[in-house]
Amino acid sequence: MNIAFIAHDKKKELMAQFCIAYKGILEKHTLYATDTTGKVINENTGLNVYRFLSGMQGGDQQIGARVAYNEIDLVLFFRDPLKSEGGYEPDVASLLRLCDMHNIPIATNLATAEVLIHGLDRGDLDWRDIVNPKK
Numbered sequence: 001m002n003i004a005f006i007a008h009d010k011k012k013e014l015m016a017q018f019c020i021a022y023k024g025i026l027e028k029h030t031l032y033a034t035d036t037t038g039k040v041i042n043e044n045t046g047l048n049v050y051r052f053l054s055g056m057q058g059g060d061q062q063i064g065a066r067v068a069y070n071e072i073d074l075v076l077f078f079r080d081p082l083k084s085e086g087g088y089e090p091d092v093a094s095l096l097r098l099c100d101m102h103n104i105p106i107a108t109n110l111a112t113a114e115v116l117i118h119g120l121d122r123g124d125l126d127w128r129d130i131v132n133p134k135k
Helices: 009-021 035-045 059-068 089-101 110-122 127-131
Strands: 002-007 030-033 049-051 074-078
Touching: 002 009, 002 035, 002 059, 009 035, 009 074, 009 110, 030 035, 030 059, 035 049, 059 089, 074 089, 074 110
Parallel strands: 002 030, 002 074, 030 049
Antiparallel strands: none
């Protein structure tokens, strides 16, 4: 599966810890991230992460475009709910809307990310087979 990672500045350390804890699962998949988040993940885990632009420069929009083209299967977006990052919030809403429109699982906090990652490990997230069953 193709997994995308985004984390607001105050959540990057949490994202790194999450990726360390679940490295064994994540290394079986293709990973994408906004620039700084991808750098933090790579430096802390050694996982290979394809990096887009930073979020403020449009990296979340690049991920959103891939969601719209069904090129991303899961989004883990650790956001800081207490801070609007000056003009950045509309891009957040756009990404959430795209995930909803295209039926892409998205976690915006640690608890939901853990549920999704365990489901991924068990094979529960093969949702494309449910939406488009093979005949």
